[in-house]
Amino acid sequence: MNSFCELVKFEYRKILKKRSTVIILILGILLTAFSCVGPLMGNYYIRGEVYESNYEGMKKDREYARGLSGREINSDLLSETIEAYSHIPIVEGRFTDTDEYQQYARPYSEIQYMIRKVYNIDNFREMFSISKESLDDFYTVRQSMVEKIINNTAMNSAEKANSLNLSRKVKTPFIYSYAGGYTRLFSQMYVTALIICFICSVCIAPLFAGEYTDRADSLILSSKYGKNKIIHAKLFTGISFTVLLCIVLTIVSFVTTMIFFGWDGSNSPIQLFLPLSIVPYTMGKIALMYSILILFASILSSALTMLLSAKFRSPFMVVVIMTVITVLPGFVNISEDVPWIYHLSNLVPARMFKLENIINIFSIEFLGLIIQPYVLILSFAVLASMALLPFAYRSFKNHNCI
Amino acid sequence: MELIIDRLTKQYENKIAVDRISLTLKEGVYGLLGPNGSGKTSLMRMICGVLKPTSGEVKFNGIDVNEEEYRDSLGYLPQDFGYYPEFSAYDFLLYMASLKGLTKHRAKDKASEWLELVGLLDVAKKKIKTFSGGMKQRLGIAQAMLNNPKILILDEPTAGLDPKERIRFRNLISRLGKDRIVLLSTHIVSDVEYIASTILIMKDGQIIHQGSLDEIISVIEGKVYECSVDSKMTDYLIANYPIINIREESDKTFLRLVADKSPCEGAVAVPAVLEDLYLYYFNEGVNRDE
Numbered sequence A: 001m002n003s004f005c006e007l008v009k010f011e012y013r014k015i016l017k018k019r020s021t022v023i024i025l026i027l028g029i030l031l032t033a034f035s036c037v038g039p040l041m042g043n044y045y046i047r048g049e050v051y052e053s054n055y056e057g058m059k060k061d062r063e064y065a066r067g068l069s070g071r072e073i074n075s076d077l078l079s080e081t082i083e084a085y086s087h088i089p090i091v092e093g094r095f096t097d098t099d100e101y102q103q104y105a106r107p108y109s110e111i112q113y114m115i116r117k118v119y120n121i122d123n124f125r126e127m128f129s130i131s132k133e134s135l136d137d138f139y140t141v142r143q144s145m146v147e148k149i150i151n152n153t154a155m156n157s158a159e160k161a162n163s164l165n166l167s168r169k170v171k172t173p174f175i176y177s178y179a180g181g182y183t184r185l186f187s188q189m190y191v192t193a194l195i196i197c198f199i200c201s202v203c204i205a206p207l208f209a210g211e212y213t214d215r216a217d218s219l220i221l222s223s224k225y226g227k228n229k230i231i232h233a234k235l236f237t238g239i240s241f242t243v244l245l246c247i248v249l250t251i252v253s254f255v256t257t258m259i260f261f262g263w264d265g266s267n268s269p270i271q272l273f274l275p276l277s278i279v280p281y282t283m284g285k286i287a288l289m290y291s292i293l294i295l296f297a298s299i300l301s302s303a304l305t306m307l308l309s310a311k312f313r314s315p316f317m318v319v320v321i322m323t324v325i326t327v328l329p330g331f332v333n334i335s336e337d338v339p340w341i342y343h344l345s346n347l348v349p350a351r352m353f354k355l356e357n358i359i360n361i362f363s364i365e366f367l368g369l370i371i372q373p374y375v376l377i378l379s380f381a382v383l384a385s386m387a388l389l390p391f392a393y394r395s396f397k398n399h400n401c402i
Numbered sequence B: 001m002e003l004i005i006d007r008l009t010k011q012y013e014n015k016i017a018v019d020r021i022s023l024t025l026k027e028g029v030y031g032l033l034g035p036n037g038s039g040k041t042s043l044m045r046m047i048c049g050v051l052k053p054t055s056g057e058v059k060f061n062g063i064d065v066n067e068e069e070y071r072d073s074l075g076y077l078p079q080d081f082g083y084y085p086e087f088s089a090y091d092f093l094l095y096m097a098s099l100k101g102l103t104k105h106r107a108k109d110k111a112s113e114w115l116e117l118v119g120l121l122d123v124a125k126k127k128i129k130t131f132s133g134g135m136k137q138r139l140g141i142a143q144a145m146l147n148n149p150k151i152l153i154l155d156e157p158t159a160g161l162d163p164k165e166r167i168r169f170r171n172l173i174s175r176l177g178k179d180r181i182v183l184l185s186t187h188i189v190s191d192v193e194y195i196a197s198t199i200l201i202m203k204d205g206q207i208i209h210q211g212s213l214d215e216i217i218s219v220i221e222g223k224v225y226e227c228s229v230d231s232k233m234t235d236y237l238i239a240n241y242p243i244i245n246i247r248e249e250s251d252k253t254f255l256r257l258v259a260d261k262s263p264c265e266g267a268v269a270v271p272a273v274l275e276d277l278y279l280y281y282f283n284e285g286v287n288r289d290e
C-alpha cells in the first residue's frame, strides 16, 4: 500500500511537472469561470442604440422575477401575464424592443414561456384566445400535453406507462421562484464538461504513451512493479485526476454562476425551467444529478483516454482522437424515432453531457427492467469504465519495447 | 544461481533477430560481442521481459521471466532509453527505486550510494535535461543497480563514456560480477577483453562462439600474420585471406591477416587478440587506417 501511494505520487509529479499542464489547468479554470458569466458580457441594443448592458438586463430580470417569487402559478398569475402581454402593440421587428414590453410584459416573460409550452403555442398573441376555463385547468392541460407527447413517442407500452406514471408524480401547483442561477448552470455545465474532458485527455494521454515516447517503457516494464503495481497506480492516477478536476471545475462553475446570477431556486421544481419535464425533482437535485453524471461520463472518457494511451505510441494522437470523440457527437442530431438507436447514441461521453439527454420523457426497458435515461447513462458509464481499464492494463503490460 | 535461456527466438515480420539461442549463465561477467544488427538488443530485451519472444523461454532459478520475483532480481540498462527530463537525477533514482519495491528509507540510501559510485553526487539535484550523454549513461547504470540485482543486463553500457569513465566502469563491472550474473553487450572489443569471464560472439541471431578469452582466441592462435607487401601481392592476399587490417605505407602496404600457414614471404606470425577474432568473423568491416 505504501509503495502504491509512492508510485501514485510520482505519477502526479510527472503530470504536474510539465509546464504545459500547469498552464492548461489555470486556463481551464479561468475559461470555465469566464464562460459562466459569458452571457453577461456585451449590451442589449434597441434600434442600434445600447438599451442596457446584459448584466443590467440580468439584474432587472432577476428583480422582476424575485418580485413574483413565492406566488403560486394559477389562473390569477396566468391572467395577469396575458393581460401584461396584451399591451404590446403590433410592430415590425422584435416585440421585446417595444416600450410596452419593457414596461408591462417583461416581468412575466418566464410565465409567458411556460404558457406557450403548456398550451403548445408559438406566438404569444395566441395566448389571448385561451379561455378562462382552460386557464383554470392549467395543470390538467399541462398533464395532458405531457401525456400526448409521451404517447407520440416510439416507446413501447410498458415504457410509456412508466413515463406516464413518473409524470403524475410531479407535484402541483408550482410555486414560482427566480432560479436564474440554476438555469444558467444547466446551460453552462455542458461547456464545463467539455473543458473537463479536454483537460483530462491532454493530461492523461501521456500516462502510458508518454512512457513510450520518453523511452522509459523498458525501464518501467523490467522493474519489479512494472507489470502490476505501477499500472494500477497509473490507472488510479488517471481516474483520481479526473475526479479532482471534475469537482474543482464543477465548484468553479457553480460558485461563479451563483455569485453572479443569485443563489435562489434550489427548491423549485425543474418544471419552472422545463415546463413539460416528467421528472418530479427540484432544480437543486437536478443540478446534483447532472454533476454526478458529468463526473462519471468524464471518468468514462478518461478510461477511454487511458486505453488509447496504452495502445498508441504518441500522446498527441490520443489527444486528437479524444478531441474528435468529445466534440463531434455534439453536432450530430440523432432522431428519437428509433428509441434504441437514440438511447445508444446518448452513451457517447459527449452526449452524456447534455441535460436533455439525461432528463427527458423517455423510459427505457432493458433486460426486463424499466429505467430512466439517467440511470442507464450512469450505469453504462460505470460499467464501461470498469470494462475498459483491464484492457488498458493489459495493453501496457504486454507492450513490446522497440 | 542459474539463468537458463532455452531455444529463445524472436522473429520480426520478415527477419529473424534471435535464432533459437540456448544458454546457461552462472555467476560471472559475460561479454556479448556482435556487430550492429546481430540481435544483441533483441536478446537482452527478451531476457528482461520487455519483448515477447516468438518462442522459447527464460528462467532464473526456475522462475519465469514474466513473474514479479524474476523482475525483482533484475537490473537492466537498455541501449536506448529515456529519462524524465524534468526530474533531477536523485528524484529519478527514487522513482526507479519505488518501482523496484525499495522502501522509502532504503531508496534514499541506495540512491545516494550509487550517485556517489557513478560520480554524479555533486549534480544529484540538477535536472536530467542538463546532463551530458555520458552522465545520463552513468545514471542509467546507477538505476540498474539500485535493487542489488542478481541478474544485471547492460546493453552497451560504455557507449558515450570517456576513456577515464570507461576504465572506472570496467573495474566496477568486474567487481559486480563476483556474486551475480552480468551480461553486457558491446561492439567495442576492448570493453570485454579484460573483464568478461566468458565471451559470447553473436552473429545473425546466433551465438557462434562462446568461451573464455583464451578458448575463443585459440581458434586463430598462431594464424595471425603481419606483412608489408607490394600492391600486386596486396591484391592477391585480399582476394584469398580474411584481412584484419590494412595500412598504406610509403611504397608498400601493411597487412594483418589470418592464414593457416605463412601466406607470403616475410610474413611474421603474431599473437592473436580478441579483435582479430572479431574481425575474422565479421570481416565485412575491414579496418583501413590511412
Ligand SMILES: Nc1ncnc2c1ncn2[C@@H]1O[C@H](COP(=O)(O)OP(=O)(O)OP(=O)(O)O)[C@@H](O)[C@H]1O
Binding pocket: A402, B012, B013, B015, B016, B017, B034, B035, B036, B037, B038, B039, B040, B041, B042, B043, B079, B187
Ligand atoms: N521492431 C523491429 N522490427 C523489425 N525488425 C527489427 C526490430 N527491432 C530490431 N529489428 C531487427 O532485428 C535485428 C537485430 O536487431 P538488434 O537491435 O537486436 O541488434 P543489435 O545487435 O542490438 O544491434 P546494435 O549493435 O546496432 O545495437 C536487426 O536486423 C534489426 O533490423
Ligand SMILES: [Mg+2]
Binding pocket: B040, B041, B042, B079, B155
Ligand atoms: Mg543493440
